[in-house]
Amino acid sequence: MPVAGSLSRIFPFLSGEEKEAFRQVTPIYPFSTTDYYLDLALRSKAVRKMLFPSLEEIDPVLQSFGEDDPLREEEHKKTSYLTHRYPDRVLVVVTNYCPVLCRFCMRKRNWLKPRFFITEEEIENVLRYVSANETVRDVLISGGDPFYLELERLEYLISSLEKIPHVEIVRIGTRSPVTDPEWVLKSDICEVLKETSKVWVNVHYNHPDEITELSTSAVRELQKCGIPINNQTVLLKGINDSADILENLFRKLQSIRVRPYYLFRCDPVKGVLHFSTPISKGIEIIRTLFRRISPLAIPYYAVDVPGGLGKVPLMPERYRKEGDKFVLETFNGRKVIMEDEFPPKGE
Template structure:
């Protein structure tokens, strides 16, 4: 029998048994050496021991689900804030893990984690946004399966998360909505994947798939593993950020270690979310051979400045998490108060490229409306271009002339017309039309009946 990924002859790559049942789980030493734990600043948790607080079962059992529970757990709200939270909760549900709540500075009304977790009245004053800006439901090919790109699909497996982020793109399905609910529905998903062997990459998302019961998670991963054309499975999870102790569980880790095709994309938005607890969760994934990438969302009042982003991305590299995407905040209903200008995103990218390691620089993208997919948006480093020369600028603002190898001479020598952009430069065409442009096709048919 072969060894599992992350194992060498039954041992993990760092020595010792791989999450053996006899291994005693301990919280990070840097934390337990403190006399007062960070969660004990909240009266509701002042008598909660590390053994309880670091048990994901205790976390799930004690999640904040109602305004009243939030008021008890977070007794730092004004009467007006309480009234507003009650109004918002009638439309958009509340769910916060005790761990994530405890990361908030209770005396800072602008705390970046508070803004992501605790509702505000701004969620109800959004007249411009829509519930499904990415039109995922229109691209649903099977229950919970969104097929947009040629070779990959998105599988929405649950609508439950350890914390309902106030900026969530799928705000419409929190606590409800379209997910894979049964074996029969999942069979339809697998049938579709078998019928489309061009699909090689599956993003397993939600909600948060790492909150699923182990037997259901195993069913999903086994099903995907049974399809030869599936090469990569990416789990989208914020568990390392909002419920890291879920990844201290040996049963879950041993299950995940059985699948060679797994990657994990997580969602750190602020340096304050990088803790010894989240670091340990990431390390446990790395130990079993699962690479970890990060997808940050640009959020007004949370991380919309260069210094915060530099600190975040450098901090992620230190815990071996690769910054992958910086998403412009989607125009989702109830989220508009988090949105910045695109110029702000470009400004931040200008402040990253060349100023921190290239490994720490994500790709800034806009998810285009109507299911258009991710569109990279970057600062323009090409000032001007001609047939034989390009004028470039670098991150310092220096401007350079760079020789451009000619590409038109072969065509000219053979008497051929230029094609593409060069044909516009040469004046041989006034415009270029994509081959499948239906609007121009209709014009042609109208003029040539």
């Protein structure tokens, strides 16, 4: 859980600039962590950058290019907690609470609101909406971190969604195995999940340093419940924006049976833009990874288009069409010409 008095504890370990960032930034964007993740931050430069405030968060020029809600989640809300943008799936943000406030958070706007958890009444509103919209087959439960919702309430939400015939998948997005694995191991979350039949869990590792023995144990505990686990990574400037780091991360994820699912370009969120990389950077990294590792370890590189227009997967182009033939690029860069179909047209 969040560390009480953590600022006084860590101040002796901070540089002068970091101390100034805490003084100036935290009144605007607060700081919260767990003992576990704080200890990891003191050992890892990458984790430190993801956890500790930076003066760049409040740089008026840089952050003026961002928006509080560039993806228009609020505009697409159909209930107080449910957003419906894509035809076949909906997002339910059940809380704004996370024990660890990651500086790159896409919903940083929710940090500034009073703490909220979805109520029983609002769960019923969500269930009515999903039941009435038969195109919805996939429900994403997110936050904040849904694993910190009262377990009886989370269990009711999941079990009720699973009873809706056209709902085929219930996804839960959580960073708790990464930032608070001890809680995952001690709580009854696995007792709730092992009774489900449609649940997938998306975790959120950004750097190989986050895959520790304790974090792996938390993942293993979820896997024992029969839960498929995918990973979403955000491409973060100065933290993981290199093929070497991401290759290491994705290999390690495979080794603990967590599938790399998405690599997101950092969204243009106000207070987050200092982590942003060029779109072309991500494409080039994925191109390099295709030469090094199995496609099973390579996630989709996706850019969420501002204005609420949705995600666009951007993968390196490895083919072009010339007449009735295709020029294909192999994993090692070799160009190969193949017919579009067999037998070739005109023969």
